[in-house]
Amino acid sequence: MSTILIHLLLLLSMPPLLAGVINKTKAWFGGRVGPPLFQSYYDLAKLARKRMVLSTTTTWVFRIGPVVTLATVLMAGLLVPMGRFDAPIAFTGDLIFFAYLLGLARFFTTAAALDTGSSFEGMGAAREVTFACLSEPAVFFALLVLAKVSGSLTLTGMLHGPAGGFSAATAAPLILVAIGLFVVLLAENCRIPVDDPSTHLELTMIHEVMVLDHSGPLLGVILYAAALKLFIFGALLLHVVAPFQTGLSWADWSLFVGEMIALAVAIGVVESVMARLLMRRVTYLLTGAMLFCGFGFLLLVR
Amino acid sequence: MSRDGAQTAAFTNGRSIELDAIPTLTLEGFEDAVLDAVADGERVAAMFGAAGERAAEMLLYVVLASDHENRLGVARTVIDAERFPSLTPRCPQVHLFEREIAEQFGVRPEGHPWLKPVRYHRSWTGRDAWGRAAHEAILPGVTEFYRVEGDEVHEVAVGPVHAGVIEPGHFRFQCHGEQVFHLEIALGYQHRGVEQALIGGPGPRSIHYAETAAGDTTIAHATAYCQVVEALARCQKSARAQTLRGVALELERLANHVGDLGALANDVGFLPTASYCGRIRGEFLNMTALLCGNRFGRGMVRPGGVGFGVDDARVAELLKRLEDAAEDTAVAVNLLWDTPSVMARFEDIGRLPKQVAVDLGIVGPAARASGLSRDVRQDQPSGIFRFAHLPVSTYDAGDVFARAYVRWLEIQQSTDFIREQLSAIPSGEVRVAVGALSPDRLVVALNEGWRGEVCHVAITDFEGRFGSYKIVDPSFHNWSGLAYALRNQQISDFPVCNKSFNLSYCGHDL
Numbered sequence: 001m002s003t004i005l006i007h008l009l010l011l012l013s014m015p016p017l018l019a020g021v022i023n024k025t026k027a028w029f030g031g032r033v034g035p036p037l038f039q040s041y042y043d044l045a046k047l048a049r050k051r052m053v054l055s056t057t058t059t060w061v062f063r064i065g066p067v068v069t070l071a072t073v074l075m076a077g078l079l080v081p082m083g084r085f086d087a088p089i090a091f092t093g094d095l096i097f098f099a100y101l102l103g104l105a106r107f108f109t110t111a112a113a114l115d116t117g118s119s120f121e122g123m124g125a126a127r128e129v130t131f132a133c134l135s136e137p138a139v140f141f142a143l144l145v146l147a148k149v150s151g152s153l154t155l156t157g158m159l160h161g162p163a164g165g166f167s168a169a170t171a172a173p174l175i176l177v178a179i180g181l182f183v184v185l186l187a188e189n190c191r192i193p194v195d196d197p198s199t200h201l202e203l204t205m206i207h208e209v210m211v212l213d214h215s216g217p218l219l220g221v222i223l224y225a226a227a228l229k230l231f232i233f234g235a236l237l238l239h240v241v242a243p244f245q246t247g248l249s250w251a252d253w254s255l256f257v258g259e260m261i262a263l264a265v266a267i268g269v270v271e272s273v274m275a276r277l278l279m280r281r282v283t284y285l286l287t288g289a290m291l292f293c294g295f296g297f298l299l300l301v302r
Numbered sequence: 303m304s305r306d307g308a309q310t311a312a313f314t315n316g317r318s319i320e321l322d323a324i325p326t327l328t329l330e331g332f333e334d335a336v337l338d339a340v341a342d343g344e345r346v347a348a349m350f351g352a353a354g355e356r357a358a359e360m361l362l363y364v365v366l367a368s369d370h371e372n373r374l375g376v377a378r379t380v381i382d383a384e385r386f387p388s389l390t391p392r393c394p395q396v397h398l399f400e401r402e403i404a405e406q407f408g409v410r411p412e413g414h415p416w417l418k419p420v421r422y423h424r425s426w427t428g429r430d431a432w433g434r435a436a437h438e439a440i441l442p443g444v445t446e447f448y449r450v451e452g453d454e455v456h457e458v459a460v461g462p463v464h465a466g467v468i469e470p471g472h473f474r475f476q477c478h479g480e481q482v483f484h485l486e487i488a489l490g491y492q493h494r495g496v497e498q499a500l501i502g503g504p505g506p507r508s509i510h511y512a513e514t515a516a517g518d519t520t521i522a523h524a525t526a527y528c529q530v531v532e533a534l535a536r537c538q539k540s541a542r543a544q545t546l547r548g549v550a551l552e553l554e555r556l557a558n559h560v561g562d563l564g565a566l567a568n569d570v571g572f573l574p575t576a577s578y579c580g581r582i583r584g585e586f587l588n589m590t591a592l593l594c595g596n597r598f599g600r601g602m603v604r605p606g607g608v609g610f611g612v613d614d615a616r617v618a619e620l621l622k623r624l625e626d627a628a629e630d631t632a633v634a635v636n637l638l639w640d641t642p643s644v645m646a647r648f649e650d651i652g653r654l655p656k657q658v659a660v661d662l663g664i665v666g667p668a669a670r671a672s673g674l675s676r677d678v679r680q681d682q683p684s685g686i687f688r689f690a691h692l693p694v695s696t697y698d699a700g701d702v703f704a705r706a707y708v709r710w711l712e713i714q715q716s717t718d719f720i721r722e723q724l725s726a727i728p729s730g731e732v733r734v735a736v737g738a739l740s741p742d743r744l745v746v747a748l749n750e751g752w753r754g755e756v757c758h759v760a761i762t763d764f765e766g767r768f769g770s771y772k773i774v775d776p777s778f779h780n781w782s783g784l785a786y787a788l789r790n791q792q793i794s795d796f797p798v799c800n801k802s803f804n805l806s807y808c809g810h811d812l
Contacts, residue, residue, distance in 0.1 A: 026573055029573060029574055029577075030573045030574060030576070030577030030578070031577055031578065031581070032577055119456060119457065119458045119459065120458070122456075123458065123480075123793070126479075192571045193571075193643065196571040198571075199569075199571065200465040200466045201465065201466075201569065201797040202460065202465055203458075203460065203793050203794055203796050203797060204569075204794045204796075204797055271571070271573070272573050272574065273574075273641075274572070274641065274643040274644075275567075275570040275571050275572040275641065275643040275644040275646075275647050276570050276571035276643075276647065277643070277646070277647075278646065278647060278651075278792065278794075278795070279480060279792050279794040279795075280480070280792060281646070
């Protein structure tokens with residue numbers, strides 16, 4: 001019971017902190033102080049109090065998009081275990097459910113963007129869907145590798161790894177999967193080198209441009225859902241790159257939180273040391289991620 | 303070339319010429335003069351209209367710059383006040399000048415392939431080149447745009463209100479997926495009537511109009527204005543004042559070039575250089591403030607010299623700050639060239655071929671990045687630049703990288719120049735009195751601002767007041783270059799291309 005409560009607590013409260021950690025890291029590299037660590041929380045509180053401006057050309061699709069996105073991402077968050085603890089919901093084949101929940105979120109985000117009829121938002125939606133064609137197979141290959149390694153078909157089971165621990169035979173595919181998943185994490189959460197979350201240039205955006213017309217509480221919902229998504233992908237990736245545990249309950253929870261913050265710092269470092277890719281080269285990067293995960297699978301089935 | 307010399311009156315930058323000495327050519331002679339000169343490698347620095355002796359006619363002036371012979375040529379012709387044959391089909395670089403003349407005087411350049419308003423204001427004469435009624439509102443950007451038709455071709459409109467805090471301008475992209483087929487730029491939102499306001503001057507406000515023609519080019523515009531006044535008043539300024547003007551001009555270049563490199567880094571999401579250059583730009587602006595109390599150089603350049611002198615302590619402080627800033631700049635900028643992911647975003651993007659740059663009459667770092675050796679400081683030197691030579695920095699690629707790299711080369715040259723000039727600054731008064739202007743003369747003052755050639759042309763009336771005043775900001779030439787550079791590029795690369803030109807909206811709109 002306490003596991004579920006802590007899971008829920010972390011899932012609901014921690015995601016905006018990651019954005020703060022990333023921004024602090026980037027600021028440090030730029031020689032700046034940067035926004036406060038908890039700025040994302042302040043922003044959400046501010047947006048919740050604001051009035052919404054709804055364009056008269058939009059329909060219910062525009063309003064329901066962010067809500068469905070948040071609901072599906074939250075649901076996905078209940079399927080992914082944190083650290084060595086089990087997820088609140090687990091059933092055989094839930095990895096497919098997980099992947100399509102994220103697909104549904106994407107569908108409604110892009111539908112809401114297209115609903116505005118703005119040329120910018122249409123462009124963003126086209127980009128988002130194009131890149132998803134490459135990142136989704138990468139996720140599937142990664143999940144297949146994990147299922148094969150662990151012999152389990154639930155996310156909780158496969159992410160906790162094989163009962164006998166990891167062996168040399170599974171190390172190579174898992175390293176490939178870790179690289180592939182990290183790239184997918186950056187792409188799915190609109191980080192550099194794929195997207196630039198801090199830019200104001202509409203023509204270069206992918207995710208941000210799809211939500212340009214949303215305002216007030218709806219924008220808050222979108223930002224919160226985006227933070228959740230980063231948190232979920234992070235929790236997923238941590239199982240592959242840092243499957244450590246101490247055996248003590250409180251220590252393992254702290255370990256998970258610490259690892260999560262370290263991951264945010266790593267993302268901040270990546271964003272600080274490189275420029276964005278050319279838009280048409282993003283496909284190469286994502287194809288690369290897909291191949292990494294695919295080869296990981298090939299290594300296991302040979 | 304001798305044939306050319308016979309057609310136009312030759313003079314040099316910053317010298318005035320009697321109106322009577324300017325040949326009034328026949329229309330054919332005028333066209334030949336322009337076409338021959340351009341074929342010989344000269345540039346159209348300015349082309350403008352002026353009221354004629356009778357209401358049914360007007361005067362058309364052209365100022366040609368021969369960069370290789372370091373001289374200017376001027377000619378004029380009398381045209382019908384209703385229409386004249388357009389030169390644009392045979393000489394593309396006058397296309398915007400002709401549109402401007404059409405808008406200001408309500409005269410129609412017949413055969414102009416793309417005759418649209420430039421700044422969306424009423425004509426000065428009451429006639430209208432587009433036959434719009436007097437009660438019809440004229441609003442910027444409300445006009446026909448070039449359109450590409452076909453399946454999957456879509457149009458993206460950006461501005462005039464932008465997401466960042468920048469000036470207003472409207473951009474229309476004709477796209478096929480992510481690829482840009484055509485970009486059309488509509489400006490005019492910043493039109494304030496600077497040239498009109500200067501007519502009848504010089505008055506107490508004139509220098510301020512010049513300083514604010516384009517806020518980030520304060521020194522270059524103010525210097526050009528002062529050169530105009532000084533040439534007409536036959537005033538001899540001191541060597542000390544000329545040195546200080548040169549130092550201020552190069553400080554302006556340093557601040558803007560460093561800022562541009564930071565902005566380019568920011569547009570490709572490369573944070574370290576973006577953050578550092580933003581700060582270092584402030585250091586250079588503060589050095590200008592050390593000279594005159596204003597970060598953008600307002601009040602620095604005044605007719606007869608400069609508004610503020612310097613003492614030895616201030617020079618020493620300036621040199622010290624210069625060394626520190628130069629060191630930081632080198633670190634921040636070299637980070638760009640050493641980062642492969644940045645270079646991948648700069649190289650081969652937004653290419654402006656050399657011949658296109660020649661045809662469109664591109665100036666400044668954008669021209670030099672396309673391999674043209676065009677620099678007023680070398681070609682038409684005035685003031686301190688007649689005595690101290692700055693090597694011209696060029697690169698041949700014509701892409702975003704070239705425009706960024708030329709800026710870096712110029713940063714180094716300008717730093718050396720300031721160091722050299724401040725170490726041996728001549729003594730003397732910094733400002734002398736300026737007398738009345740001579741009547742019935744024309745003067746052209748060219749200056750290499752950080753963005754390129756700043757051109758001021760003034761014609762005095764019989765009382766020694768400005769009868770006409772023409773300002774050509776480098777942006778006026780270069781906006782077409784940006785539109786061309788975007789052809790067949792990815793639309794997501796527009797911001798970085800735009801920043802690599804970094805043109806002024808208010809300098810164009812005046």
